[in-house]
Amino acid sequence: MSEPHIRKVRPDELEEVWWVHVASSNDLLVRRGRPAMRPADAPVASDARAGLASDPDGYFCAVEEGQIRGMVSALVRARVWYLSMFFVLPGDQGRGLGRALLERALAYGEARGTEIRCTWATLDPRAQARYVMAGMAPRWPIYRLEGDGAAVTRLKARAGLDPRERELPCDPGAAEKLTAEVFGHGRADDLAHWRGDGGAAVAIERGGELAAFAYRRGERIGPAAGRDETALLQAVAAAAVAGAGVGGSVTMRVPGACISLLEALVSCGFRIGDPTLFMASRLFGRPELYLPSGPILY
Ligand SMILES: CC(C)(COP(=O)(O)OP(=O)(O)OC[C@H]1O[C@@H](n2cnc3c(N)ncnc32)[C@H](O)[C@@H]1OP(=O)(O)O)[C@@H](O)C(=O)NCCC(=O)NCCS
Structure with a gap:
């Protein structure tokens, strides 16, 4: 050979x-x-x-x-x-x-x-x-979570979504800035790719400022980022409501670091699939405030 x-x-x-x-x-x-x-x-x-x-x-x-x-x-x-x-x-x-x-x-x-x-x-x-x-050391699992229409309805109630916060258009520049805050750099090109790939974004605003955003492609949610865990949950819930309207169920990949998002999703009836693992030479950014897009681009 x-x-x-x-x-x-x-x-x-x-x-x-x-x-x-x-x-x-x-x-x-x-x-x-x-x-x-x-x-x-x-x-x-x-x-x-x-x-x-x-x-x-x-x-x-x-x-x-x-x-x-x-x-x-x-x-x-x-x-x-x-x-x-x-x-x-x-x-x-x-x-x-x-x-x-x-x-x-x-x-x-x-x-x-x-x-x-x-x-x-x-x-x-x-x-x-x-x-x-x-x-690279193992840091935490990443769960695939899938929620049906009923789970999404419970998530919406749990997040306390204001009807005005649904599918607010998300300014790309503000999403880049927030991504830079939680991830350490802006990823403008990746965000542009997801928008060009049929991605729809929802934004949660507080006092005219972007508090969180979530991208959705079909029934898949991510990336999403928030200034705090409450805002992240609200953005993910808003994207889930929009996504479930399209296909009935939604999926996302949730790192174990996103403790409150994970707890909310599972408590609302989202089902856990096979775990994978986030591994890193050291920790960076605010991993509890970032929901990745998927395994290929993170
Ligand atoms: C992961 C993958 C790409 C690695 O390629 P590969 O050609 O099989 O890997 P290598 O033969 O170069 O190395 C495997 C190493 O694992 C080690 N290994 C195997 N089983 C092990 C075990 N149970 N514990 C510790 N080490 C182990 C081997 O000794 C070897 O290390 P060495 O070169 O120092 O001896 C390949 O196995 C694969 O495609 N796996 C399935 C898909 C997958 O999981 N991909 C990873 C995506 S994140």
Whole structure:
């Protein structure tokens, strides 16, 4: 067998690389006794396209005998290096491809002068081992939560939503500023991507100031950010009310750091799915005030 060759992903290879991701994550689910999430021919997620567009120098694949067998994608957002995707084909795991891929992704972060490493990890021991060895410690679980119409109605009552606070248009500049406050940097390009990807935003205002916002794409909620936990809950509830009107149920990924949001959602009847894990070399920002968009862009 020839030695693996690690090289950058070209834009025309995005489908092939995405297929490695889908095959590997479906295999992991089946190994854990769960049904596969995505069909094998699932189209490339728009967030993965955005990742290649923003960080073409952090996207690598492992090629062996002419076939792409593994992939990694790292994003740099100011001083934060975020590992976005890391997958090796099921038959090729456990023999060093991941190590070689991650080395290149880490070197990309070093070259860009980042100070913090973090990722959203599966519970796969090989992934966990690689992340711990790269200096990232497990911090808290991230739960997938799903709420049906009844749960959303209870959440709306719990958040004490004023009817005037529903679907207030959210000023992009104010959302960038608030994101910078809770996350440490503005992420203007990511917010623009989510808006362009069919994202609808709701804003909670207090005294003419943005207190919280939440983005929603179809039935998925996130990112959302708030000046405090009450405002964050109100924005998430407002987005859930709008989302449930469209599809009946809504989903979001809630980090364990968002303690009051998590408690409110579960108490209102949102159902907890499989947990994943937030891992970071150190903590930054105000993690209790930020609901991520999803695993690919955080
Ligand atoms: C995670 C993944 C990309 C790693 O790639 P890989 O090629 O399998 O990884 P490697 O062979 O380079 O490294 C695996 C490491 O885990 C270690 N390991 C395996 N099981 C372990 C365990 N139970 N405890 C501790 N270490 C363990 C191995 O010893 C190896 O470390 P070493 O190189 O220092 O010996 C791959 O396994 C994968 O695709 N997994 C399924 C999808 C997934 O969970 N992806 C992560 C998304 S966040």
